[in-house]
Each structure stands twice: as structure tokens, then as C-alpha cells.
Amino acid sequence: MNAEIIAVGTELLLGQIDDTNATFLSRQLSEAGINVYFRQTAGDNEERLKNVIQTAAERSDIIILTGGLGPTRDDLTRDALSAFTGLPLKEDEESLDKLKSFFEARGRGVSESNKKQALSLKGADVLPNDEGLACGSFLEHQGKQFLLLPGPPRELKTMFMRYALPKLRNGMEDQQIQSDVLRFYEIGESQLTEKLDDLITNQTNPTIAPLASDGEVALRLTVRGPSKETNEEMLRELKEKIFARVGNYCYGEGDSQIEQVTAELLRELEKSISAAESLTGGLFANTMTSFSGASMIFPGGIVCYSNEAKMQTLGISETLLEEHGAVSAECAEAMADGCRRVFSSDYGISFTGAAGPDPLEGYEPGQMFIGIATPDKTVSHFVNIGGSRNRIRTYAVKQGLYLLFQELRNKKGG
């Protein structure tokens, strides 16, 4: 079985946005053992859409169309597939009910154009949209499988993982695929892959694929075998080999990123943390509150962007700021102490430095101090991160989380 992805949208052909949906789907399909040999992109034009569907149907078994399911006149994907297959469009009751209650809650009726979003094709299975209003479809027609998925990435991802992928995997149960992710810190991708070179190169089962994302390296381990049990055994053996070489750099497994792992440790230890942020401007607080149930471990934080704010809200003394500057180990430590006191938390973390593009108090963009206040001591770390303002702030938060994680792991171990 091989799949072809067709991305629909004139905004793609005008180069206004990157087609990240195609990347996401390609990765998911290849991990599920479905080959992607071709991708196409077409604009919001019914004739040309029919042309790409025709081309795909001639060379691929599974045709996945993304985008063009919305309410506007430009959204033509359903119509094009209907014209190509000769199957009429059909209103889905459940999707229509959802549209009605959505607009009723806003005191409006459902306009004709919005009703389009509840349309599927005759004979197709409707795929619910848990993140939006346009429903998707799964259709088997003349030996081919067709998927219609919405364009907004969040909607597409959820619908694909929850409802579409299980249908595509139908019948492939004799080949079980299992994968897991190991997450690392304080080690670069090249260093990590060098240490595991013989396990990565020319291996087909199991496979190890490095995934580099914002300031972090992870490895995806994938095994294929006849049963869940053999797969789990294979995964366990592989992990043991990896841990023996680079286990001290591994902070967690699976989907949990450093913020979740750290939050879990805090919960386990029944400790709380607060934040005082200058450089990171609230990004640490935002990260700690991005999952539910955070209020037990994160009472709050202070974004103190100006020096006045540092004095007013955290009680940093004017003398300290004059003598050492706001970008200093002393200020970072006073900020960490300050928020720990204000929020009566067990730990406090602080970020002060130059986010760029200009230097600050003699420090180059990316140079910063991260302070950590614990029940026993207060320390600070000098960190230097390259890149854009956005990258510097994102990596700074990761770095702070690594430091905090180490602190908590030592605490737990001791």
C-alpha cells in the first residue's frame, strides 16, 4: 500500500505558508509502515483539483487530500472528489448538529456557506473534527482509499491520529509496529548519534531515528514484529543498550517533554515552584501552565521587564541593580529568592539576560543568568545561547527546566 498526499490551497502555491501538514502526514505514514511515494499541491480550483486527484489515483493506493473543507467559495476539495468519483455530496447529521449548537451559542443561525462544513460523500465514513467545525471523510472507491482532512494543522493532526490512521492501518494487524521516544538533554545530536553509530547505521529493524526539535534531541525507536510481546522485548533490549552508553543524558521517555517530567517530579515530591522572568518574558510561566492541574505545583510568576518592576514586585534593591546590573548572577539569585518569597513556594527560578537583537549591559544577545532558589541554597548559572530572539527565549526556558530537573532528581535520589 502506498499513499499520496495532496495539499490543497492557493496560499501554498503563492508561497504564503510552508506545507507542514505534508511533513506531518509523511512522517506518521512512514512510521505506520505506509510508503509515501508522491505528494502534490494544487490551488483552490476545481478543474486542477480533479487533475491532481486523477494523477494520484493512477499511481497510488491511498489518496489523502488536506485543506479546502472550510465554508468559503474557495473550499472546493469535497466538490472535486465528488466530481471525480461521481458520488454525490451528503449532509452529515451529527456534524450539522454541532454547527447548529456552535452558532446558536453565539446567538446566530448557521449560514448556507457554513453548512458546507457538514458535507461528506455518499458511502464515505465521516471523520469527526474535535478541534473545529469541518468534518472529514474516509472513502473506499474502486479499490482506492480517499481521505479528506481539514487544512488547519491542529484540526488535521487530531483528526488524522484519532480517526483516520486507524482506518488506514486496518488489515495491517499482522505487522505490529511499535515505537517509543527517548528524550535527552545536555548532549548534542551529533555527539549522541556518534555514540550510537553502530546501532543507527544500516539498521532496518529496530531503527533509531534522531528527532531534533527546539533545543532538544530525542531518539525515536521503532520495531516491527509479529506480536506486541516480541516488539516490547525488542524495544527493551534496545533501550538497555542505549542506556548503557548515554543513560545519564536521558531525562524521559514517550511524549512527556521536560516540562511534564519536571512537573511530575514536583508533584511526586509535593513541591512547588514560582518564576521571576525578565529575559523570558512569561514564557517559563506559560510553559508550566500549558497542561492542566498546574496550580498545585506552580502558584504563579512575575514578569519583571523593567528595573522598576524588579524593585517593586520582587524587592530587588536599587543598590544591587546599580552595583551589579540587572544582568548579573547577583540579580538572578535575588530574583529567584524574591519570587520564592512572594509566592511562598519551595523553589524559585529566574531568567535575566540579553534576548537580543541588541546587547544589554555589556552582554551579547543570548548571554544570560538563570537563578535557582531551593529550600537549602540559591545558585545561578551563566548560559549562552545563539540565534534569534525567539530561539534564545525558547532555549532559555528549556535550559532552566533542565537545571531544575537535575536539582529535583538529586533531591529525590538523595
Place this chain on the structure above:
Amino acid sequence: MNAEIIAVGTELLLGQIDDTNATFLSRQLSEAGINVYFRQTAGDNEERLKNVIQTAAERSDIIILTGGLGPTRDDLTRDALSAFTGLPLKEDEESLDKLKSFFEARGRGVSESNKKQALSLKGADVLPNDEGLACGSFLEHQGKQFLLLPGPPRELKTMFMRYALPKLRNGMEDQQIQSDVLRFYEIGESQLTEKLDDLITNQTNPTIAPLASDGEVALRLTVRGPSKETNEEMLRELKEKIFARVGNYCYGEGDSQIEQVTAELLRELEKSISAAESLTGGLFANTMTSFSGASMIFPGGIVCYSNEAKMQTLGISETLLEEHGAVSAECAEAMADGCRRVFSSDYGISFTGAAGPDPLEGYEPGQMFIGIATPDKTVSHFVNIGGSRNRIRTYAVKQGLYLLFQELRNKKGG
């Protein structure tokens, strides 16, 4: 003339990287007045490459192949085009000399596999690679134009802009293209396009294309004409028509999003704002500090996730929290007042509500109060946003910025 882009590389089909080359080329071509109606992606396989070239040659005038020009066995793009056209490969002297001196400088000879990078097709113009070693090609064959460009983005961009685009634009010098973006708030995409329906439908010059992204709608206006002056006049007339119908929903033009426009207004009025965030957990502060020079207008903010934090840091009374709850108009207003006082800022904004997935104090996920404290008065707004926790928080910040923008625009107007 219409162009089709073919990206070559198995790493794309495995979802290991985003195809940013296709985005870049699409934008450059569309700005140059060359329509891109289709794109394709194929892996490093000669048969399938010939298939996509065949498909492209049937429906497009210009076929641009990117990637697969390197020295490895996987680099097959030249061979595929040679097989498709029947034109033999031909070594380019200049490119070969460049390879030789490159490897000589490193004390090595040019290996046979590296020599591949100096190959072009018989009858093609060779395109120099100023950033790398693999040369490109421009070929006119049976009424079609073929471009071979390298895959690494830096090499591709330089070669395309310096050597390839001028060849494609040959004979089109009389056509200038200009575009602008209008940004809207408090109006949905379908409502907006309905009001402008006659200006959007079946128009080829000027064109209006809706761009929807996280909680916001924008329109890209594009005109084509013989000179910059006529284009600007056409754009001005089009904008006037749009403003006459939906001008009150437009907050800005060009690249500046609502946070930049609001920050600009604050700067102009010499006012500052601080934030008290529960629901949004620091995301508003993070947004306001995502560009440099924020400290003048945003001294800081408080993330008060727990009720204790609301009392300790913002002086919210226990009575208020007991009588009205943390999710209430009263609390939102007290939070906005509180941060305005703590940071001595001109304005204060607050967010309190249910971020989900669970209801909070009887409010469903997405229901929230946004408080705005101004020098004259303090008000709050009830807002209801659907979707995931992440979406709710992201849209809440947008909504807060819209409210603040309106407040400031009224202030400036009055």
C-alpha cells in the same frame, strides 16, 4: 506561462524536513507574475522521478526540479531528466574546474562521484552555484522550460535569484507585481469574504485572497500592471472599496500583527500596560515581550495561578474570591486594577477563566473574563472560545489585544 515545482528527496517523503524550498520558489514565482498551479514531491527513485516529470510536462509550461544534484548514488534528478528528454548528460568545463580547485585546496583529487556535480544536459544553459558545488541547468525542450536547482536552501535561493529567475522573466519585463496585506479582527473569514464577494470572485487583476491563521483573518491584495505607479493607484482604489465596507474591522496593514500594532499605539500615546494572568499563564506577557524595545510600554506582569497568589501579589480580597469566585467579572476587574497599581502602569489587563480540559467554578472550558483597567475606568468582557487548551489560551490573548486596541484607538481618536 505557468510553472510546476518538483521537489526531489526521500527525506521529504519520510517527513524528516519541511519543504521550505517549494514555499520560497512559489512566492518568488508568484511575485514575478508566473503562476504556480501545481507542485509535486518525489523520492530518490529514477522511475518515479520520470513519472512526475511526465505528469508535470503534460500540464505545465515551466518545470522546476529541486534537489538530487549531489554526488551520491541517491542523486538522480539529472539522470531522470536525461532519460525523459532523451538528451545525454554533458560535463561542464567551468563547473569541473571549480570542483578540481575545491578538492585540490583540500589536498585531494575529484572522485568520480563528485564529478557528477559538474554534469548538465546537452543543449542546456549551465547555472553557476555560488554557494556550493553542484551546478544547475536551464533547458528549453519541445516548448517547455526545465530548471534543475540544488536542494540545500542557501544554494537554491542564490542560484534561483541570480541566474534562473532572469531567464524565466525573459520577455516579461513589462509586467510589475505588487501586493499588500490587510488585517482584520472581530470578523470571521466567511463573513468577511461574503461582504467582499463581488471583489473576490472571478477577479484576476487585482486579486484578493483570504489568509486565515490562529484566530485572525487577513486579506492579500495583489495587482499587476505596467508600472509601480499604476499598481499603487490600483491598490489604493481597491483598499478604498474594502475600507468602505469593512474598514471598522481592519486593524492594520502589512506584516504587523495585532501585538505590534497595539505596541505601536501605546508608544505613540506614551502609555504603558501591565498584565495579571491566570487563564493565559504568562502568554500575554510573552507576546508583548516577543519583540525588542518592549520595556517602555510593558513594565511587567503577574501570573497568579493560585488564589493565594491572586491575594498575595495583586491584593485581591478573600471576600471577593469567596463571594464571586476567581472566574468572575469582579475578579477580572480587581486583577486589572491590581496589576495597574503594582506596576504603576497606565493600563492593566487581566485574564481569568477556564482553560480546560475541565470546567472551573461552573464555567465551561473557553469561558473567561478579560478585564481592562484604564486611567478613567475599569471594565470586563465575557468571552467564549472553543477548542483545546492551547487554542483557548492563544485566542484569549488575541481577544485581549483586540479589546486593548479598541480602547487605545478610541483614546487616540477622542
